[in-house]
Amino acid sequence: MTRTIKLSDGKAIPALQWGNGTGGLNGKHDPAVEYGITALKAGVKAIDTAEMYKTEIATGDALKQAGIKKDDIWVTSKGLSATPEALKANVQDRLQKLGFKPDLLLIHNPFVPETGKIAKFWTLLEDLVLDGTLEGASLGVSNFRPQDLEEVLSVARIKPVANQLEYHPYVLEHLQPVLDIQEKHGIVTEAYGPLTPLLRHKTGGPIKPILERIAQRLSKETGKNVDAASVLLLWTVNKGVVAVTTSTKLPNIEKIVQIEDLPDLSKEEIKEIEDAGRKVHFRHYDEHMTKDFPNPNLPEDLQME
Ligand SMILES: NC(=O)c1ccc[n+]([C@@H]2O[C@H](COP(=O)([O-])OP(=O)(O)OC[C@H]3O[C@@H](n4cnc5c(N)ncnc54)[C@H](OP(=O)(O)O)[C@@H]3O)[C@@H](O)[C@H]2O)c1
Numbered sequence: 001m002t003r004t005i006k007l008s009d010g011k012a013i014p015a016l017q018w019g020n021g022t023g024g025l026n027g028k029h030d031p032a033v034e035y036g037i038t039a040l041k042a043g044v045k046a047i048d049t050a051e052m053y054k055t056e057i058a059t060g061d062a063l064k065q066a067g068i069k070k071d072d073i074w075v076t077s078k079g080l081s082a083t084p085e086a087l088k089a090n091v092q093d094r095l096q097k098l099g100f101k102p103d104l105l106l107i108h109n110p111f112v113p114e115t116g117k118i119a120k121f122w123t124l125l126e127d128l129v130l131d132g133t134l135e136g137a138s139l140g141v142s143n144f145r146p147q148d149l150e151e152v153l154s155v156a157r158i159k160p161v162a163n164q165l166e167y168h169p170y171v172l173e174h175l176q177p178v179l180d181i182q183e184k185h186g187i188v189t190e191a192y193g194p195l196t197p198l199l200r201h202k203t204g205g206p207i208k209p210i211l212e213r214i215a216q217r218l219s220k221e222t223g224k225n226v227d228a229a230s231v232l233l234l235w236t237v238n239k240g241v242v243a244v245t246t247s248t249k250l251p252n253i254e255k256i257v258q259i260e261d262l263p264d265l266s267k268e269e270i271k272e273i274e275d276a277g278r279k280v281h282f283r284h285y286d287e288h289m290t291k292d293f294p295n296p297n298l299p300e301d302l303q304m305e
Contacts, residue, residue, distance in 0.1 A: 001260050002045050003237055007161040008186035009138055013104065014074045015237040016259055019048035019192065019246040020055040027054045029061075035248045036062025040073065043257040048164075048192075048244045049098075050078035050108060051090075056097035070100050076190075078108035078142055078164075084117060087124050091133060104138045106164055109288045110148040118148055119155045126158045140164065140190075143288035146177045149187070159185055166285045167191035167241060168232070169207050169277020173296040174289075190242040193284050195229050197277070200284045206276040206302050207232075214269055218262060226262065230255050235273050238265050 004012035018039045020032040032055040036047065040062060049059045056077055063070055077098060081090035095101060105125075107113065113121035128134045140162035141152065152160060163182060167175065167189055182189060193200075197207055211228035218226040233256065236243040247253045265273075281298040283289070 003260055005188055005237075005240060005242055007138060007188055008159060009161055011103070011138055011161075013138075013162070013188065013242055014046040015242050016044075016233065016256055017046035017048050017074070017076070017190075017242060017244045018044040018253070018256065019244050020059065021048065021050055021053040021246075023246050023248050025053070025055060025058075025246070025248070029055070029058045031248070032058035033061045033065065037066045038250060039247075039253050040066040040068050042250065042253045043260075044253065045072075046074035046076070048076045050106075051080045051094060051097075052078065052108060056094065057099075060097075060099040074103045075100070076104040076106065076164075077102040078106040080108055080112055082112060082114055084113070084120050084124050087121065088128065088133075091125075091128055095133075101134065101137050104140055104162065105134065106140045106142045106162070107144075109143040110141075110145065111288065118151045122152045122160075123155055123157075126156070129158060138162070140187075142190075144178070145289060145291075145293040146181055147292065149178065149181050149185075153181075153185060160187055162188045162190050162242070164190035164192055164242075164244065165289065166193040166196065166283060167236070168194050168196050169235075169273055170197055170201065170205060170280050170282040172274065173278050173298060174281060174283070174293075188240070188242060190244055191236050192244045194236045194243045194245055195232060196284045197282070198229055198232060201282050201301070203301055205280055205282065205300075207273050210269075210273055210276055211235075214265065222262065224258060224262070225255070226258075227255065230259055230262070231265070232273075234259050234262055234265055235270060238270050239274075 003015040025032045142164035211231045
């Protein structure tokens with residue numbers, strides 16, 4: 001079974017995605033092909049790439065070499081053109097590097113369009129869907145703050161279907177204004193850095209013991225090796241959020257794929273993780289979301305009793 005999430009344009013996006021923008025793959029063709037093949041053969045159903053990662057050609061190569069048809073895999077890419085004038089050429093470059101139309105094309109961050117030109121940029125991107133250049137591709141954004149979303153929504157003929165952000169329990173308080181706009185307009189959240197609480201926070205913080213307890217329960221009940229990272233990814237997709245994770249290690253890639261068949265968390269477990277996460281603020285990727293969108297006044301960790 002592939003877990004999917006419905007987008008506002010009617011498409012079903014795979015809820016678990018494998019990215020080739022981190023973990024030593026970013027900017028490197030050969031490992032992105034090698035691990036892309038490993039991920040696809042293990043059963044990954046979606047690849048997240050970007051112009052910035054220089055792994056779009058590797059994404060197409062991995063598909064070909066794995067012998068998997070493009071139609072069976074969801075591919076998201078992200079573009080970078082700064083000026084409205086350069087946008088069309090930039091989109092053509094994405095199509096040429098991938099070798100196919102992406103299922104979803106994102107504006108990589110709100111600083112990609114020239115200052116004050118996000119709305120104009122969006123209109124021109126929509127034009128490329130309407131004139132057939134990007135027909136069939138969904139359009140979305142990434143790292144968009146409330147003010148960026150409002151600007152696009154004020155002109156949108158085609159609403160962005162998704163906003164890809166650093167998302168996990170320790171940024172929920174900060175993201176709430178973004179999440180409120182997205183709920184109102186049916187914009188799906190895509191979580192990058194979803195494993196940040198476990199991998200990058202110095203203690204793992206208040207959710208770690210909860211994730212470990214649930215991992216033990218699920219391992220016992222399913223007979224599978226379910227770790228805390230799997231529980232955090234399962235929490236993400238149970239929140240209705242697309243989890244964009246990655247791994248270059250086959251056992252971890254297999255755990256990502258295994259989440260497709262795990263039972264959902266209970267409502268109480270989902271809430272327990274969320275409530276504990278909202279008590280702290282910890283972000284790993286700082287470069288886009290915090291400018292003119294201040295962090296909440298929360299500690300990075302709780303005092304251990
Ligand atoms: N839009 C944006 O601006 C933006 C920014 C950042 C990232 N992204 C996208 O999101 C993707 C993922 O980002 P991320 O690396 O920050 O995601 P993440 O899910 O927080 O971290 C991925 C790391 O988790 C490790 N991992 C995976 N499964 C594990 C497990 N079961 N136990 C322990 N460790 C495990 C992997 O290391 P091993 O290889 O050791 O398993 C991998 O390096 C990127 O590749 C990119 O496509 C987008």
